[in-house]
Amino acid sequence: MGVIITRLALDHFRSWDHCVVDLDPGVTIIQGANGQGKTNLVEAIEVLSTGSSHRVSSSLPLVERGQDTATIRVNIADNGDEPRSSAEHHANPESHSDYMSAEFHDDNGKLNEKQDSFSVDRSSTRSEQSSPAVTTIEVTIRARGTNRARIDGGRSLYLREILGRVPSMSFTPEDQWLISGDPAARRGFLDQAGAMLIPGYADVHQRCTKIAKQRAALLKHLAAAPSGETTGINESSLNGLEIWTGQFIEAGIELTRMRMRILDALAGPFAAIYDELAGSAQHAAVAYVPSFEEVLASPSPHQSISQHFQRIYPGEVARGRNLIGPHRDDMAVTLDGIPAKEFASNGEMWTMALALKMALFGLITQTSGTTPIVILDDVFAQLDETRRRQILDFAVKQNQVLITAAAAGDIPDLSAYGTAARIIDVAALRRTAAQQESDRLLDDDTIARIKAVREHHTGIQPAADGVDEASA
Numbered sequence: 001m002g003v004i005i006t007r008l009a010l011d012h013f014r015s016w017d018h019c020v021v022d023l024d025p026g027v028t029i030i031q032g033a034n035g036q037g038k039t040n041l042v043e044a045i046e047v048l049s050t051g052s053s054h055r056v057s058s059s060l061p062l063v064e065r066g067q068d069t070a071t072i073r074v075n076i077a078d079n080g081d082e083p084r085s086s087a088e089h090h091a092n093p094e095s096h097s098d099y100m101s102a103e104f105h106d107d108n109g110k111l112n113e114k115q116d117s118f119s120v121d122r123s124s125t126r127s128e129q130s131s132p133a134v135t136t137i138e139v140t141i142r143a144r145g146t147n148r149a150r151i152d153g154g155r156s157l158y159l160r161e162i163l164g165r166v167p168s169m170s171f172t173p174e175d176q177w178l179i180s181g182d183p184a185a186r187r188g189f190l191d192q193a194g195a196m197l198i199p200g201y202a203d204v205h206q207r208c209t210k211i212a213k214q215r216a217a218l219l220k221h222l223a224a225a226p227s228g229e230t231t232g233i234n235e236s237s238l239n240g241l242e243i244w245t246g247q248f249i250e251a252g253i254e255l256t257r258m259r260m261r262i263l264d265a266l267a268g269p270f271a272a273i274y275d276e277l278a279g280s281a282q283h284a285a286v287a288y289v290p291s292f293e294e295v296l297a298s299p300s301p302h303q304s305i306s307q308h309f310q311r312i313y314p315g316e317v318a319r320g321r322n323l324i325g326p327h328r329d330d331m332a333v334t335l336d337g338i339p340a341k342e343f344a345s346n347g348e349m350w351t352m353a354l355a356l357k358m359a360l361f362g363l364i365t366q367t368s369g370t371t372p373i374v375i376l377d378d379v380f381a382q383l384d385e386t387r388r389r390q391i392l393d394f395a396v397k398q399n400q401v402l403i404t405a406a407a408a409g410d411i412p413d414l415s416a417y418g419t420a421a422r423i424i425d426v427a428a429l430r431r432t433a434a435q436q437e438s439d440r441l442l443d444d445d446t447i448a449r450i451k452a453v454r455e456h457h458t459g460i461q462p463a464a465d466g467v468d469e470a471s472a
Ligand SMILES: Nc1ncnc2c1ncn2[C@@H]1O[C@H](COP(=O)(O)OP(=O)(O)OP(=O)(O)O)[C@@H](O)[C@H]1O
Pocket: 013, 014, 015, 016, 032, 033, 034, 035, 036, 037, 038, 039, 040, 041, 060, 061, 062, 063, 064, 065, 378, 404, 405, 406
């Protein structure tokens, strides 16, 4: 089975005020100059898929500046069992600009309202005509507050309830940070993996984070109290701390066990894929380094973690924060037993990051029975020829692949694979979106009056696509 996105629509997501784009199976290249919003488009898919973006740690930057909420809507369809064969699908890649504008406008260049409304007219696009069943998922991202989701216009759900429905795997220039960066990057990877692999993971993670915050607030409060004070407030704070510590241990153990399962399943494939990609005598390994290390040693670690907290309590109060807990977990990535972060070359780190992502891709495919959508975000500009080929060899076999590229030179050559890619011109997409927006704001009479006045003053007939011939 392969879930593919047949349509993506954004409202107030990052730099996209409004945008609708139809997607096909196979390879699609999203091309446009720097800053046009290519990454923002694929980032929306990452958020819908995993509940987070590897670029940010909160929802705020995902919402267009000046707005309160952003909406991501996708139509998804099952593309069948086989990895796609895109050769016949993309026989004529040059036809895409026409295809794109035809989706949104009638022959007079006027907005086709039916196609603008999401999933209302499911027979309106080529890709959806052949789809057996289309499901619409809508995600609302709030700058502040809880993110929500709906499936086929049904009841409002928490975003975390729909994670894993549309698995995706993003390969990005930041992937190297998985090896060279801070533990936060590796925890982010683990959390995205958990959200797609384990039902309930995002729930447990959120609960644990909330408890950690409450506990940290209480520790700060205790830290601020004059030393030796034994007022009623302080006593109730101490009681509160005991309760929060108990809950933190409970939720923390649950989260640690889930992360342990993920790493146990990833370690073997990671080592094997690295060997294959690197083709060297050195062997890579990955292991979980939980902050609640007692979980590794014992099936019932509550007692020993509780004792650990008692030992570090003075230090926690002095610093006003949680000194242990899953928010301090890490993954140890090694090359021949030596920490890769300190010894591996840039190229080796790239290969390790690639191997980690490919291992997770395999695990998701195995667990969910569906092939994740592959996103290659601006990676070709960063990689040498060997790694370009490795990532392409992997990607072209998958059901749906979205590649962003700023320069024509960064568009991979797919001819060796006997396939062609559809190209989406982001500048054209922006123009279409802007046109749709202005059409939305103006009624027909107003548009006609504006055209008449322009014609009268300039003597120029506006072209069908809204560009004056004189200035084009
Ligand atoms: N919350 C936001 N509101 C409005 N604009 C935003 C927001 N977040 C990011 N942007 C804008 O989005 C643009 C960057 O978009 P994006 O990262 O998708 O570009 P890109 O086409 O991938 O560029 P590059 O090729 O350089 O990677 C920037 O101009 C940035 O100012």
